[in-house]
Amino acid sequence: MRVIAGSAKGTKLLSPAGKDTRPTTDRAKQKLFDTLRTLVEQPALALDLFSGSGALGIEALSRGAGRVVFIEKNRAAAEIIRKNLEKTHLSQKSEIFVNDAFLYLNKLCTLKYDLIFADPPYQSGYTQKLINIIISRELLHPNGLLVVEDTAEAKQKVTEGLTLIRTKVSGYTAHYIFEKSE
Known part of the structure; x- marks a missing residue:
């Protein structure tokens, strides 16, 4: 697993040990960021929920995002993100919270984001819960994007306030890209 493009291009990333995380493959990450490049200007502020290794947020930083906030409740995984x-060399443009994603979104988050990545455990039922919180707390800027990683066969509900604008499938994994609608 490596950074695909930008200032840190080619840097190999560490991945948390064990089966609790599923690092996004380089191929899936390339497809996702090729699509995002056509949809959004350089995001000033991004959020990476269920961060794991931090690969998606780090890719965004490498490609010019102004700042990324990482949320990962597993301390060992958060340490991997820090490393x-x-x-x-992107530490100065980031912040890591060792916290539950739902606690962060419901209680601690006071910012609005241009781009939110969410990679909750597959088949956990967390996706719709995340979407509902993000919409009700108004955590996305107008036209902000939410990228949810899930299985390719998952059915994403359309939710008032978000529009599903793209689905990028790579093997068993899909990235569902939602845009905040007015």
Whole structure:
């Protein structure tokens, strides 16, 4: 697993040990960011929920995002994110919270984001819960994007306030890209 493009291009990233995380493959990440490049200007502020290795947020930083906030409740995984940020020299443009994503969104988050990545455990039922919180708390800027990683066969509900604008499938995995609608 490596950074695909930008200032940290080619840097190999560490991945948390065990089966609790599923690092996004380089191929899936390339497809996703090729699509995002056509949809959004450089995001000033991005959020990476269920961060794992931090690969998506780090890719965004490498490609010019102004700042990324990482949320990962597993301390060992959060330490991997910290090491990956040091390896890529992107620590100064980031913040890591070792916290539950839902607690962060419901209680601690006071910012609005241009781009939110969410990679909850597959088949956990978390996706719709995340979407509902993001909409009700108004955590996306107008025209902001929410990218949810899930299985390719998952059915994403259309929710008032968000429009599903793209689905990028790579093997068993899909990235569902939602845009905040007015």
